[in-house]
Amino acid sequence: MSTVAEHTIEHVHRDDIGSRLGMWLFLFTELILFGGMFIVYAVYRYTYQSEFHLAAKELNTSIGTLNTLILLTSSLTIVLSIVAIRKNNKFLSVFLQIVTMVLAVGFLINKYFEWNIKIHHGLFPGSEILLGKGNGEVIFFGLYYVMTGLHALHVMIGFILIEVMTGYTIKGRINSTNYVRLEAAGLYWHLVDIIWIFLFPLFYLIT
Amino acid sequence: MSQDHLEHTVEHKPTYGIYILVWLVLMMLTGVTVAVAGINFGNITVATALTIAVIKSYLVLTFFMHLKTETATFKLFVGVALLFLLISIALLFTDYSFL
C-alpha cells in the first residue's frame, strides 16, 4: 500500500500580464487612499482660501522644487534599470536601482530638514503657536503633515521594495527573461512620484 | 492562456532614449509650474499648476509605467479608477458648492 503521494505543484503558474494587472489594481487602492486626502484638501481649500494662502507662505518652495526634481529623476532611473536588465546589462541595472534608492534617501533627508525647521518654529499639530492661528491655518498644517508624512512613508516602502529587487537582480533571480517583479516595483515607485507631482503645487505653489 | 510569458506587446526592443526625453519634458514642465506660480494670476495659476500636474502624470503613466504598450484592458482599468475618483469629488462638491 503506497503512501499518499506527496506532491508539490511542480509547474509554478507564471503570468506576467496577470502580475502587472494585479500591481495596477493595488496601485488604484493607493491612488484612492491619497485621493481621499486630496478630497479633504480640496474641501478645506475651498472653505479657507485666504488662510491656506497665508499658511503656505511658511513652506520652502526651493526644497519642494528640489524634491520634485529628485523624484522625477528617480522615476527615470528605475525605468532605465528595467531597460538595462532587458538588454542583459546586469551591472547597469543594479547601478540604476541603487541611484534610485540614493535619490529616495535624498528626498527623505530633505523632508526631514523641512519638518525640523517647521517644528522648530513651533508649527506642528497641537503646538501653542499653531493653535493661536486661525482655523484654516491649523487645518493647512494638519493636512501638510499628514499628507507629506503619509507620502514619505510610501517613499520608504518603495525604497525597501527596490532594495529587495536589487538583491534579486544581483542574484540573477531578476534577469533579461524574468523581470516582472522589477516592473512591479517600478510601477509602485512611479505612483509615489505621481502623488508628489500633485502634492507639490497644492502645498508649495499656492502663494 | 499565458503562451508568451513576456508579452510586452509592441516593445520588442527596449531603448533608453525615449525615457530620457520624457524626463527632460518633465523637468521642463516643473520649471514652468514654478515660474507661473511666481506670477499671481489668482485662479488661473491654480488651474495652470493642476493642468501641468495632469500632463506630467499622463507622461509618467503612459511612458514610465508602460501604459502605452499594454493592452486595452489596462487602459480601461485606469479609466475606471479615475472615473470613480472624479465622480466622487464632483458629487461631494455638490454639497459644498451650492447652498
Place this chain on the structure above:
Amino acid sequence: MQNNGHSVSYLDYKGKHSGILGWILSTDHKRIGLLYLMSALLFFAVGVSLGFLIRLELIAPGRTIMDPQTYNSLFTLHGIIMIFLFVIPGIPAVFGNFFLPILIGAKDVAFPRLNLLSWWLYILGALLAVISVFLPGGPADTGWTFYIPYSIRSATNVMPALIAAFILGFSSILTGLNFIVTIHRMRAPGMNFFRMPLFAWSLYATAWVQILATPIIGITLLLVTIERLFGVGIFDPALGGDPVLYQHLFWIYSHPAVYIMILPAMGVITEIIPVFSHRTIFGYKFIAFSSLAIALFGSMVWAHHMFTVGMSDTAQFIFSLLTFIVAIPSAIKVFNWVATLYKGSISTDAPLLYALGFIFLFSIGGFTGLIQGALSVNMHIHDTSFIVAHFHYVMFGGTGFGIFAALHYWFPKMVGKMYNMKTAKVGFWVLFVGFNTLYFPMFVMGWLGMPRRYYDYLPEFHIYHLLSTIGSWILITGLLIMAVNFIKALRSKTTYTVINPWGGETLEWTVPNKPPLENFDVIPTVYTAPYEYKDNEEVLSESEILTKEDN
C-alpha cells in the same frame, strides 16, 4: 494529482505542512474558503449573541439587564462584527474563494499566497476588534459609524476598533484584487465573459467595489486615528474641521460596502433559481450588466445617509434621484428571477426555499430603501427603527439568507456529506417566521417615532419591542436547527458521493465532492453558456435524491 488512479480530495491532500499548519499555511483556495467559513460563522455566532442581548435589554422600557454605557458598546460591537467580520466577507471570501476557480475552470486563484494573506489579515483585524473589548477603557461606544466629534472625544477603545477596521479593509481589497485578475486571466478555454456563470459576474462587480471604495474608508479611519493621537484638526470642529466631511468620506465607502454585501448574494440566488426551476436563466446579459450597473450607481448615492445633516438642496436632490435610479438594476434582477421560475419545473429543496426567502425579504428591504430615499419622508424616519428594520431586511434577509442558501446548495460539494432535507426546511420556516417577527415591528414603531440606538423608550412602543424580542428567540431557534442539521451531517459517517444532486449545469457539478487539489484532472474546454437545460427530462433523471439510512 493521482494516487492509485484516484485523485486525492483537497481535504486529504498532504502538502508541505500537516495538521493545523496544513490548514493555516495552505494556499489552496478551497481550504482558505473553509478557513473563512469557520471564522465567519464563529463571529456570526458572537454577533447573534450580542443581538440577543440587545433585544433582551429592549424587551421592556427602563433597565432590564444592562446599563446604558454597556448598551452603547453592545450595538457598536454588534455592528462592527456583523458588518466587517460576517456580511462583507461572508460570500466572496467563503464561496467566492471556494468556487470561483472551479466555476471558471481554473486550478486556483491568480495569487494564492495573497489569498492566504487576506485570511491572515482578516484574523488579525478580528482579534484586534475582540481585544479592544477587554482593554482598559472598554469597547467603543460610538456606533459602528464612528461619527465625529464623539469618536474623537470618547474615552473608550475607539482606536483599536479603527485600526481593526483598517486591517480588515486590506483583507477585503486583496480578495477583490485576486478575483479580478483570476477572472481576466484564468478562465478555461472557450469560456468567454458571457459564458461565465453569473455568480462569477457578481463577484467581478463586487471586486471592483472592494478595490475602489475600501481605500476611502482606509484613509478616513486613519485620519480619525491621527486626529485622536495628534489633534491635527482635520475633522475636529473645535479646530475648524468639518464633521459632515467625515460623514461624506465614511459613506463614500460604507454605502458601496452594502453592495459588496448584496451583489455576491444576488449571484448565489442567480445560480440557484435556474437549477431548481430546471430552466435557463431569464435575461443572462441583463443580470450580468445589472451587477455592473449596481456597482456603478451604488457608488454615487452615499449621501442618502446624510439627508438630515444640513447638506445643500442641490446635493440632496441629486442623491435622492440617484438613489431611486440604483433601485432599477436590482429590480431587473428580481424580475428575471421570477421570470425564470415562471413555468419552470420547481424542486422545493432547502436551497430554493432560502432563495425564495431572499427574494421576498430583499424586496421588502429594497422597497423600504426607496421610501427612505424620498427626501420629505426621510426627515421623519431618519435615525428611527425604520432604518434598522430596512437594513436588516436587506443585509440579513438579503445577504444572510443568501449565505444560508449557498451553504445548503454547496454543502455536499464542499464536504462530501449531506444534511437532512426535512430538518433543513423546518429550520428555514422557523427562521423566516422569526425574522419577520423580529424586524417587521421595527418598521411600524420607527414610523411612529421610535429612535434607533436608544437604550430606553416610551411605553407606547413597548408592544412592538416585546414582539420583536420574541421574534429574536424564534429566529435564534431557527438558526440552531440549521446549525444542528449541518453538524449532524458533518459528523455522519456516510459519505455522500452524488456529485450533482440538484442537476446543476455549471462546472462545479462535474468535479467530485470534496474536489481534488487542482480541481480538474484536465482543464475543460467550454462550448456553451451555463444553465442551458436543453433537455429537462434527461437532467431530472440523472440527479439522484438522497435516500441514505443514516438520516
